[in-house]
Amino acid sequence: MxxxxxxxxxxxxxxxxxxxxxxxxxxxxxxxxxxxxxxxxxxxxxxxxxxxxxxxxxxxxxxxxxxxxxxxxxxxxxxxxxxxxxxxxxxxxxxxxxxxxxxxxxxxxxxxxxxxxxxxxxxxxxxxxxxxxxxxxxxxxxxxxxxxxxxxxxxxxxxxxxxxxxxxxxxxxxxxxxxxxxxxxxxxxAVPDLVRERDLCPHQDFVYFSKPEALAIDFIVDFRRNIAHFKDALLEDESFISFLQEHRFYNHPNSHLDELYANTEYFSAILIFLNACGFKIEHEKLKVLGFRKKDTIQFPELDLKWLGILFQNLLVSDRKQLLSQEDYLSQLEKRLKRLHVFERNTIDFIGENRLYKSLSNSPSKLKSIVSIVNAERKNLKEALRCVILTDYIRKEFLNIKAETVEDINKIGVLPIFQFIRQSCEKPEELAVLTGSMVIIHQSVLNAFEALETLENFSFAPIQIDTSFLLVQSKSTSKSSIVSIFTQLFEAGYIKVLVGTKSLLGEGWDAPSINSLILASFIGSFVSSNQMRGRAIRKDADSPNKTGNIWHLACLDPTTLDGSQEVDTLKRRFEAFVGLTNSNIPFICNGFERLNIPEEIPVESLQTLNTNTIKRATNRSLITQKWDKAIEKGARLTKEVKWLHKGTKPFKKQKQIYYFDALRFFVIELFFAVVLFNIEFIATRFNLIFQQGVFYVIKAFIVAFLVTFGYKFYKAFKLYIRYGYLYKKIKKMGLAILDTLDALGYITSNRNGITVRSHLEGKGYVVCNLNGANALENTLFTKALSDLLEPLESPRYLIIKTNLFRKRLDIENFYPVPELFGDNKQNALVFQKYWRAYLGRSKLLFTRSTEGRKLLLKARLSHIYNAFTEVTKESIIWK
Missing domain, CATH: 3.40.50.300 (P-loop containing nucleotide triphosphate hydrolases)
Structure with a gap:
């Protein structure tokens, strides 16, 4: 040593x-x-x-x-x-x-x-x-x-x-x-361990919603309306329909099999569009995909995603192959450019660039920040220590006129500063700290001088409000000014600090922060967790501290799910565990723990925000809920949830399938008995019929048998498919675990690891490992998620099949998890354990012609893919 x-x-x-x-x-x-x-x-x-x-x-x-x-x-x-x-x-x-x-x-x-x-x-x-x-x-x-x-x-x-x-x-x-x-x-x-020891403070995340300004709403509505009109017109456009019917993939599929299988989404989009136009897709077109005449295909709805795939190929990827139609394609390109959905060789019918960037940068969020700061100041008074982190400084908003503050149309350090300065009480408690711009109120200069001589800095009043000073260090080091501001903030001379996440978002220590507003557009796991870490540290000078972390979202008024802004928050919330908003609290990760409605009408935002502010001000309840939730668990566990998306609970749906099959079977049995014993029944009850009447009755009973026989057949298929799902997922988990062990990924004692699977109240199937280390848990949950997610483009497919299933037309296609699909040897190991737990199966390489054909067949028809529902990887304290 x-x-x-x-x-x-x-x-x-x-x-x-x-x-x-x-x-x-x-x-x-x-x-x-x-x-x-x-x-x-x-x-x-x-x-x-x-x-x-x-x-x-x-x-x-x-x-x-x-x-x-x-x-x-x-x-x-x-x-x-x-x-x-x-x-x-x-x-x-x-x-x-x-x-x-x-x-x-x-x-x-x-x-x-x-x-x-x-x-x-x-x-x-x-x-x-x-x-x-x-x-x-x-x-x-x-x-x-x-x-x-x-x-x-x-x-x-x-x-x-x-x-x-x-x-x-x-x-x-x-x-x-x-x-x-x-x-x-x-x-x-684990975070719960730290909160229990009070080395982290109890804390909670809150979301404050806003709607765009009136002009922005009009812009979004017009954009959506124009796209809808374009789509409707296209479905009746004889020229475009003829153009697709003459496309080589549709007109001569057998002559372009390799090309077609290499771009299955493109061919799917062509078929889906023509199906939406009301054309019956000829069996000859589907035969190349492996479909038989008796196979039933339910084509997906022609949504904007499929329309985007179609035009991305027509106007970009496949354009060189369509040179004979260049004049027509140029006309289409001009139409799409007028709609602002084709820029830089990219089709965007959803509006991800045009709409959602404006939503993430919406000035309505500035008003949200002011509302949050005012509510927190009213509740915490002199104890308030609020930090607002954002991505950009926006220096162009430093020297603006007072009457133009309300017209600011971007999110950034200076726009936030200007809004708070003008709209909040006690602006003298406001400051700005970034790598290249520092602003402080002149009333804080005495406290500043007590920490560092003023001669080392220059101070210049800003034009819009001369009581605020632009501070510049005469040395090249930024560390001194950061240290001074941190001390002023900790002492309470500064109570609201606006800064950039690049300077303050990682590695900056200010334990007194009790309110953090994340005005950042970044949704990555790592960045979000690091920024939150600023607010959840304990404060030795405030042992009863609780931390509120605020997230902002501007909603798309033309959708009910909040669209991409909410999706960004959902990605952010995967990174960390926290407290649920339920009456009986528990600790887990994910956006769902906040109990925010899946559908958020713009009209309900005010009520939603009012209730959020009410919860945020009851800080003592946050502490009580953390203590209760911590008592219920001992460690953090990773698990996979299969999310049942039906309108009825999964357990109830399973019972419906079972009783449907049973009911139709009993009806079938009854009419079959009647059919074969009709003459005996007639004699028993002294009934005399003419021979013709017997034929009519028999024909009537046969019709019933055919009708209910088909219903029994469908109900029995559904029960076979879904009735044993929770047990089936456990078997899949066992196959994955044994494959991980065989390939050397399991370093813990294999005998000490078990697969657990159970049903939750909402009908979710939950599966996790018990007794494994963090790496083993991560690899297991990723592999199981791969297996249960809808098919994309795996290298290998597992086809679950046997004679009984073939007769019922319920073969299932599953992607071999990415970790096992990197080479055939690993895929064969997985197939070996799949067979051990789930029965006969075939392994298919999807990069071959036959494999591409079956992959497209599986993706085209939901009948052949049991799991269109999504899965979610969760972390829970239990």
């Missing part, structure tokens, strides 16, 4: 969960990896330094930003030494010391300076660097991963990986790559 590291000693008592984690240090580091998941506020950096001390080797610490890099040195000096006495450190990669603090960007730039990579490897050997600490390791999703992975392959290192948010939202391959570098998770500090 290095002497300098041996001299380090943590000078405070360890928290209980930190002590528990460190107690298992020897077993965790035995594979040369120590991988810890810990949320903001859990003392992750402190734990990292202690692990470095215990390993005792020369160390390179890598962080994603300079701010976080500097925090490592700060924590080391303040928590492990007396009087900041540790000197064996460096910030320069080229001159390393016992501990070198750097960034991923610096390492990558350093890596690129070596033409001969062996010299890069030799540098680390020469300086005897044996430990790599990867802070905020989720940033390793990009190119920085390469220079680290090559280093790891060349030499033996101790790898210490610390993260609050593993990149679980990536593909299975990327997740596997991440864990290859960092090792499997050795320990996780």
């Amino acid at each position: 290095l002497t300098s590291l041996n001299d380090l000693k943590f000078i405070y008592p360890w928290r209980s969960y930190q002590s528990e984690l460190l107690k298992h240090f020897d077993s965790h580091i035995s594979d040369d990896h120590f991988h810890v998941i810990a949320p903001p506020g859990s003392g992750k950096t402190i734990l990292g330094i202690e692990i470095i001390r215990k390993v005792g080797k020369k160390t390179l610490v890598l962080a994603p930003t300079l701010t976080i890099r500097n925090q490592w040195e700060n924590r080391l000096q303040n928590f492990f030494t007396n009087a900041s006495s540790f000197r064996a450190y460096s910030f320069d990669l080229r001159t390393p010391n016992d501990i070198t603090f750097s960034t991923y960007q610096s390492l990558y730039a350093f890596y690129k300076t070596f033409e001969d990579k062996s010299e890069y490897f030799q540098f680390f050997k020469k300086h005897k660097i044996e430990t790599l600490v990867l802070d905020e390791a989720h940033h390793l999703k990009n190119a920085w991963w390469t220079c680290l992975m090559e280093l790891k392959r060349d030499s033996k290192f101790y790898i210490v990986a610390l993260t609050a948010t593993p990149p679980y939202d990536n593909t299975s391959v990327e997740v596997s790559k991440y864990f290859t570098l960092c090792g499997e998770v050795d320990d996780e500090i």
